[in-house]
Amino acid sequence: DAGVIQSPRHEVTEMGQEVTLRCKPISGHDYLFWYRQTMMRGLELLIYFNNNVPIDDSGMPEDRFSAKMPNASFSTLKIQPSEPRDSAVYFCASSPPGPGYTFGSGTRLTVV
Amino acid sequence: GQQLNQSPQSMFIQEGEDVSMNCTSSSIFNTWLWYKQDPGEGPVLLIALYKAGELTSNGRLTAQFGITRKDSFLNISASIPSDVGIYFCAGGSGSARQLTFGSGTQLTVLP
Numbered sequence: 001d002a003g004v005i006q007s008p009r010h011e012v013t014e015m016g017q018e019v020t021l022r023c024k025p026i027s028g029h030d031y032l033f034w035y036r037q038t039m040m041r042g043l044e045l046l047i048y049f050n051n052n053v054p055i056d057d058s059g060m061p062e063d064r065f066s067a068k069m070p071n072a073s074f075s076t077l078k079i080q081p082s083e084p085r086d087s088a089v090y091f092c093a094s095s096p097p098g099p100g101y102t103f104g105s106g107t108r109l110t111v112v
Numbered sequence: 113g114q115q116l117n118q119s120p121q122s123m124f125i126q127e128g129e130d131v132s133m134n135c136t137s138s139s140i141f142n143t144w145l146w147y148k149q150d151p152g153e154g155p156v157l158l159i160a161l162y163k164a165g166e167l168t169s170n171g172r173l174t175a176q177f178g179i180t181r182k183d184s185f186l187n188i189s190a191s192i193p194s195d196v197g198i199y200f201c202a203g204g205s206g207s208a209r210q211l212t213f214g215s216g217t218q219l220t221v222l223p
Contacts, residue, residue, distance in 0.1 A: 004154075020147050042214075043155075045214040048210055091154050093154070095209060099145065099160055099162070102157070102213065105152070106154050
């Protein structure tokens with residue numbers, strides 16, 4: 001099992017540009033989570049899906065953020081337009097029925 | 113919303129020493145989990161606790177689910193250099209699948 005796969009690992013973009021982060025969950029996991037990690041705020045849940053359906057997006061900071069899960073093996077988190085304060089490490093995690101997530105290695109986003 | 117208070121925020125210890133860290137909450141959790149994050153990687157699950165009072169070990173790691181269901185601790189015995197990293201507690205409640213994470217304990221092991 002390759003685990004949760006995120007791409008890209010690093011992204012540097014200019015303010016105002018669109019950024020798309022990608023995630024492939026572990027096969028058979030029916031929950032998918034997007035987290036953001038910063039020094040100031042720690043790990044923040046942005047949104048999570050169950051069986052490809054968004055369940056709770058109350059953590060999405062603004063309308064500039066959107067997430068989709070078109071099928072069980074792929075999800076995207078998009079920021080448009082990006083701002084410097086969006087700089088953070090973004091993690092995707094997936095979970096089978098039962099507690100405990102498996103996290104991906106994260107995408108380090110820098111908006112300049 | 114629910115919040116977890118994790119302490120200490122950071123620790124510097126000598127190799128071979130034991131380590132203890134804990135999390136407390138004003139809310140009850142049904143599940144407590146402990147994760148470790150290495151630099152440049154995502155958190156990895158170390159131990160999961162499902163019942164109040166439960167004491168679970170994983171090698172040199174021991175974690176307990178507090179009787180009140182509002183706290184948990186993690187002990188690491190005989191620390192080694194590869195124990196360096198950030199340790200997070202996380203609580204889960206009810207049927208909700210999302211976890212609430214603590215702010216992390218940065219552990220440094222000195223040779």
